[in-house]
Amino acid sequence: MHSSYHNNSGTTCHLESESITLTFGAEIATILRPGLIIFLNGNLGAGKTTLARGILRGLGHEGKVKSPTYNLVELYKISRLYFYHFDFYRFTDPIEWEEAGFREYFNESSICLVEWPEKAEKLLPIADIRISFTIIETGRKIEIQAGTEVGRQCLKDWQVKRNP
Numbered sequence: 001m002h003s004s005y006h007n008n009s010g011t012t013c014h015l016e017s018e019s020i021t022l023t024f025g026a027e028i029a030t031i032l033r034p035g036l037i038i039f040l041n042g043n044l045g046a047g048k049t050t051l052a053r054g055i056l057r058g059l060g061h062e063g064k065v066k067s068p069t070y071n072l073v074e075l076y077k078i079s080r081l082y083f084y085h086f087d088f089y090r091f092t093d094p095i096e097w098e099e100a101g102f103r104e105y106f107n108e109s110s111i112c113l114v115e116w117p118e119k120a121e122k123l124l125p126i127a128d129i130r131i132s133f134t135i136i137e138t139g140r141k142i143e144i145q146a147g148t149e150v151g152r153q154c155l156k157d158w159q160v161k162r163n164p
């Protein structure tokens, strides 16, 4: 499995392959709760959508997980949970944000996972958890940080699950 180390600014993990990214996503899925906002930062091809796929499969979604690059958002309804997967790479017009009603998607009963948050960061709420990807020779390096108390609690749950 992927290795990791923890310090004050967050946790760093090494994901050696696509399948390990998917497994890691399934692990993250177990600590998620309604209302969470997760940002995924990293270059084109860094593995953000792959991680989203792992999380959604972990939550029990059995169908396809396509990149929301063109539609900006894909909605998954998993039993009673609304899971919004955003990709703001092509987002340029703040008016579009209002017209699409994105603000309402960020609510207590939904989970929002956001690729390319930096393209809409002024409009977005604060992220509970931020995962930053770096492409390295041997796969991907990710850094996981909490931005809120709820995020900190989730990451604590995750640490406890990994090292009981």
Ligand SMILES: Nc1ncnc2c1ncn2[C@@H]1O[C@H](COP(=O)(O)OP(=O)(O)OP(=O)(O)O)[C@@H](O)[C@H]1O
Pocket (backbone or CB within 6 Å): 015, 016, 017, 018, 020, 021, 042, 043, 044, 045, 046, 047, 048, 049, 050, 051, 067, 087, 089, 115, 138, 139, 140
């Ligand atoms: N840990 C990993 N090690 C090596 N390759 C990986 C790893 N995770 C994902 N990949 C591969 O890297 C590519 C990542 O594509 P993906 O669509 O997930 O990137 P993305 O960050 O969503 O890009 P974009 O910004 O264009 O949306 C895929 O081809 C996938 O197979």
Ligand SMILES: [Mg+2]
Pocket (backbone or CB within 6 Å): 048, 049, 050, 067, 087, 115
């Ligand atoms: Mg993507």
